[in-house]
Amino acid sequence: MRERIGAIAPYLAVFGLILAVGSFLIPPVDGMTWLPTALQAAGGAMILAWPFLQPDVFRDMLGARQARFGGNAVLLTIAVLGVVGVINYLGTLRYARLDVTEGQRFSISNQTRQILDDLSDRGDDIRLTAIVTNGSSEATDLVPLVEQYTGEAGNISFDMVDPDLDRLQLLAIQQRTGDPPPRRGLLAEMNPPAINPETGEPEASQDYRNEVVYSFDEQAITEALVKLTRTEPSVVGFVIGHGEMGTDPDSEGRSLSAVAQQLERLSYQIEPVNLSTVTETLDADVLVVAGAQRSYTDAELQALQTYVEGGGAVLLLLDGQGEARFDALLAPSGVRVRDDDVLDPLRSYQGVANLPVIAEDGYLFHEITRDLEQEGLNLIFFNAASLDVGDSLLESVSATPLLQTSEEAWGETGLATLAPDAQPSKDPDEAVGPLSLAVAIEGADAVEGEGGGASSYGRIVVISGAEMASDAFIERFQWPYNPLLVLNSINWLTQDEALIGIPAVAQDERPLEAPQNPWLLILSTALLMPAVVAGLGFYVFWSRR
Template sequence: MTGIAALLAGLGVVGIGFGLLSALLALLQPFTDPYWILGNLVLGILLLGAAVVMSLDSLRERVRSGGGRRIGKYGSSAIASTVLGLVILGLLGFLSVRYSHRFDLSEAGVHTLSAQTTDLLEGLDEKVSITAFFLESEAPAVRDLLDRYAYASDKIDLSFVDPNSAPGLVQELGLSTEDLAKGVVRISLSSGEATTLTEFSEPAITNALLKLVKSTGKKVYFLAGHNEREIESAEPREQGFASGPDSWGRAADALVNETYEVESLILATMQDIPEDASAVVIAGPTRPLLDAELQALERYAERGGALFVAIDPRARTNLNGLLRNWGVELGDDVVVDRALAVFGQATTPLAGEYDGHHPITKRLREPTLFPMVRSVQPDPRATGNYTVLVKTGRESWAERDLDAWRNTGRAEFGPEDLPGPVPIAVAGTPRVARETEPGEPDDASGQDPSADGSDAEAKPGRLVVFGDSDFATNEFLDALRNRDLFVNSV
């Protein structure tokens, strides 16, 4: 084989290799041009053919000189090796596509979808089509994010369309030239419902998908009237939720983005918690509740209601006794952590020790921060099934001598303090029993509840208790994983 023929043969092999590699990439990259694949293969075959034609005389001479047998032997071996290599390459390509796994090596997990997005995608029960209209040169900016959605669920059918190559589809969907200039993402269900996005952040895409597939119709009530954190703006001119740094306006808006309805609840004007309440949030009260309000909360828990309670250290509230009856103990203390303090504030600890199995915390990887938080522990004598959700660091402790701390301005770990890791949030399903003595008639039925051996306890409710309400205020909700922790808890 002459030098030129050998060069052509080498280039032919390279061309065929590029063609096969492009074919594999086409399975992963929607914008891979099929003509590029075909061109590489055809060019490679032509170059190899030209090399063979140019070497015919040399091959005939080798055959006449008795080298044909060696040529056949080594040629067959080369062909077999080539075929085997191509088969292995194809098998590896198939396995990489069929059983691929992604690793996020970034320290902050920036290439990982949030817990809310992952839970939503795992819960999909129908096919969802996501069509991205982008010029090929602009697609990489959003491709990575949308690829994560498609990778997380086999219910997602993702496709990228160049608007210039599909004018009929663009016209059919009524997409404007102005929007197409920036890019458009269209999400549609098999039922025909669809929405169009021109913002491509994960919250925007997830919220749009959530509103399409998971309209809950559920309502969350925020208890009011006891100086709780506000969710509604106090300014008549302001629309929407409260915007002050100490309010819970963003927390309420986060629930709206999860398709919940939210509303303030003045319980003193009602006999009971409304029947349409899927959850009641009690955020940082500093004044006591009326006895009738406490009884209404008890009845709500008895009928299986869900309660989210966040009470700050030394808050003047009478909810402590009610929570104690349900098996949750609020410590009269403040957590101090000089090792994991935020901006040097020992009373604003980072908490990153989560329960790895509970639905609220199992997907949390980054810490949350809690400005001025108290300890929260399950009562070991409680009949309810409680889980400690969050603990502070091992170097922290719950300072109980608060008066001495206030007078001296110094806090040191003492024998009366609770050593770390300090539990600061619990969740459980307490069983609420009626407070009747054996043989005493039940008020509702007029009969002894124990006479027939039936269980006097009601069906379980759901209770989540935090020792701080600052963590979900407008100022801190978007710090680290505070938002995820709050939304998961409700």
């Protein structure tokens, strides 16, 4: 009997080895957690049975010359492969990744990083679930991108759900959100409810919120995270009624639609505000006054002033020179808009002096401009008046210049009356560079109001040359960075410092020009080129022969 079993012992040992290795590959089965251990034990017993049942064969094998050399070779092989394995394991613990795509497609933007920092500090449990077909290019692209989110904020987890395969997970999502999940999209959840082990139902979670976005790029993911964390959106009021730039695209491009689009991505709510109809208080977190073409009435200006003195925030995008109508509003800060046009022969766009460019050394330190400076992004201005930052009338109000021209710049006062072929030049009475083109004004403490009561002075950002952020300007100069100054200013005005930064840029499409003769292209790539290779091979082969 023992001899019979001994004859099949080598086969048993191989089978045992397969069992033992296979046990590690078995997916966990509820109620059968013992199965892998049992298979390992059975496999081990079958392997050990071989030397037990055929001890003579084993003894001969171990004493042979082959066994000695073979043993050394096996040990060396195991050692070297072990070292390779360990190096790979260590490599997974500490690794570096180089993103060589244009625009760093797989590296999250600095704005996203700040938002993730903020999320991390809040400590909420965030779960991202991508509903996407397994193995699709979208899924493949998404993983390295989301890995950066989870790496940056430890409280974010990520999962992928295939809409065709993972029906149970889709059902669980529907139970949590109360809505049928999309066929394709990214679900972001804050504090998702735990599942009750007894009922299998999600437990109530008061802080639970969710957002769905339908694309898988960084802009969309970050947008979802921002919306999750905002219980009430901040309202940005765009003042209307005096030819200001609006937020809807118009045919002339005199609009801030690019800025408005970004604001909506950051979960801001955009409302039109007519100062003439304001009766009591303005219901907006920020007011944007963008390039008015007609003067405001005294009542409107008074409403604006009352709003700021009540702690409100205003972004003044000044259109051209002579913005004297805001003098009273800016007076406490000591900021004055000069009646000139800034010309900068040293640092300007393609040498055109009335298109001054703000480069890295033109930024002055402030939260609004910090990231623009760090990223080395330039801004182009047009039709900008210089801002005089004098001593503030109130101690509690401070004004900080944000950016300035080169020393060669000056504020030309006679540009409008200059003959077409005449060259403008510096006059002694004109302001000389460096000239400020944007200023941030902030009130620290309570300010005495007109009636003697105390009120809190708010924040104002003044940017000279409203055109610089308009759709037409961006389109004409193909310059996407100007709106960042406006966006960061609004984020600072609403005190959403976590949102200040450089947002991700959507991936550009690069279409191919249709070939003039497609058949020629097909012939040259699929036939001509291979024919050249084959001909070369034939020549080499023939000449050697």
